[in-house]
Amino acid sequence: MVFNTGAALLDAIVLAVVSKDEEGTYGYKITQDVRRTIEVSESTLYPVLRRLQKDDCLQVYDRECGGRNRRYYKLTSAGEAQLRLYSDEWKSYSRKISALFSGEELA
Amino acid sequence: MNRDLFLFKLEQLLYDIPKEERDEAMDYYRGYFDDAGAENEAVVLEELESPQAIADSIKEALRSTGDMSGGLKNPPQVRDGREQSAGQRRGYKSIFSGSDFQKSEQKQYQGTDTAGEDERTGEQKEAQGAAYRRYDQYGGAASGRRAFSSDRSAKWILFVILAVFTSPIWGTALSGVLGVAGVVIAAVVVLAVCSVGCAVGGIVCTIAAIVRLCTLAVVSGLLLLGTGMFLIAGGGISMVLLLLLCGKLLPWTFRMISALFGRILQWGRSAV
Numbered sequence: 001m002v003f004n005t006g007a008a009l010l011d012a013i014v015l016a017v018v019s020k021d022e023e024g025t026y027g028y029k030i031t032q033d034v035r036r037t038i039e040v041s042e043s044t045l046y047p048v049l050r051r052l053q054k055d056d057c058l059q060v061y062d063r064e065c066g067g068r069n070r071r072y073y074k075l076t077s078a079g080e081a082q083l084r085l086y087s088d089e090w091k092s093y094s095r096k097i098s099a100l101f102s103g104e105e106l107a
Numbered sequence: 108m109n110r111d112l113f114l115f116k117l118e119q120l121l122y123d124i125p126k127e128e129r130d131e132a133m134d135y136y137r138g139y140f141d142d143a144g145a146e147n148e149a150v151v152l153e154e155l156e157s158p159q160a161i162a163d164s165i166k167e168a169l170r171s172t173g174d175m176s177g178g179l180k181n182p183p184q185v186r187d188g189r190e191q192s193a194g195q196r197r198g199y200k201s202i203f204s205g206s207d208f209q210k211s212e213q214k215q216y217q218g219t220d221t222a223g224e225d226e227r228t229g230e231q232k233e234a235q236g237a238a239y240r241r242y243d244q245y246g247g248a249a250s251g252r253r254a255f256s257s258d259r260s261a262k263w264i265l266f267v268i269l270a271v272f273t274s275p276i277w278g279t280a281l282s283g284v285l286g287v288a289g290v291v292i293a294a295v296v297v298l299a300v301c302s303v304g305c306a307v308g309g310i311v312c313t314i315a316a317i318v319r320l321c322t323l324a325v326v327s328g329l330l331l332l333g334t335g336m337f338l339i340a341g342g343g344i345s346m347v348l349l350l351l352l353c354g355k356l357l358p359w360t361f362r363m364i365s366a367l368f369g370r371i372l373q374w375g376r377s378a379v
Contacts, residue, residue, distance in 0.1 A: 028142035047168035
């Protein structure tokens with residue numbers, strides 16, 4: 001892809017990916033899901049998850065899985081609000097860019 | 108490289124970050140390998156690049172005090188909606204500006220990331236409070252000091268254990284040194300008593316001899332005179348020996364002892 005993914009967009013994508021699973025999801029799956037959408041090196045994802053956790057956008061909990069504890073990530077209410085904000089911002093941003101490319105005038 | 112070596116190297120590289128952060132990261136990556144499954148180990152190792160790359164990105168995130176994102180410095184509930192979306196717009200502007208298509212994907216990503224960070228410094232002032240709080244969470248300098256002091260006490264404990272275990276060696280040396288010092292001090296005392304005793308005895312004998320000679324008891328007088336002279340000479344010799352001992356041998360002994368203790372102390376300090 002020619003466009004690069006900035007930190008805010010990466011946050012938004014990670015929040016969106018985590019929000020898909022009502023029950024929460026875990027690190028390996030998050031990485032695979034994010035990679036289905038954008039190219040990103042794994043080493044950048046752990047710090048993002050950790051920071052979102054510290055910013056109270058993600059909560060973590062451990063659940064027994066195959067004889068060991070797996071750490072699950074889930075959106076907090078603050079995380080949901082943040083995701084809505086990103087989503088709205090993205091809509092207006094992409095609409096403007098798309099309009100510019102297609103030559104339409106924005107109302 | 109296999110999974111275990113990868114994790115081992117990562118843990119080593121993370122040794123200089125707070126323990127809590129290290130444990131958290133190690134748990135994450137251990138779980139990551141577990142979830143990928145043994146059959147995907149080679150693929151995962153490929154995807155994860157290198158322990159160095161992961162350690163670098165974790166440390167970079169910690170260095171920027173958890174403040175790498177444009178949007179998330181201020182959680183939504185902190186500000187009212189209008190203000191925040193203005194902040195968000197600024198964040199987006201910086202993040203999407205200045206893309207350079209000629210650079211590789213990875214480079215672009217990093218480059219824009221830094222550019223975004225620079226432009227955000229204005230906003231950062233508003234968020235400084237939050238950023239500082241976050242810095243505290245990361246442990247910051249305080250945990251560094253804690254680590255240092257625990258390191259020091261560990262060394263002290265090691266030193267004490269070492270001292271106990273080597274006590275047969277330095278105990279013998281110490282008693283030897285104390286023995287030598289004792290002998291020297293005893294010699295000084297003996298010589299002092301000797302010289303004073305001889306001198307006093309010699310003088311008394313000589314006076315008695317003079318009295319005898321005056322009363323014309325020639326034989327016993329001469330005998331006493333000889334004895335007196337002999338005692339005075341003995342006292343003199345003792346005195347000379349004593350002065351020699353005090354002037355030369357004693358300071359030399361003390362110098363040796365203090366030098367020895369100095370070396371032990373110095374060794375102790377360098378071990379600690």
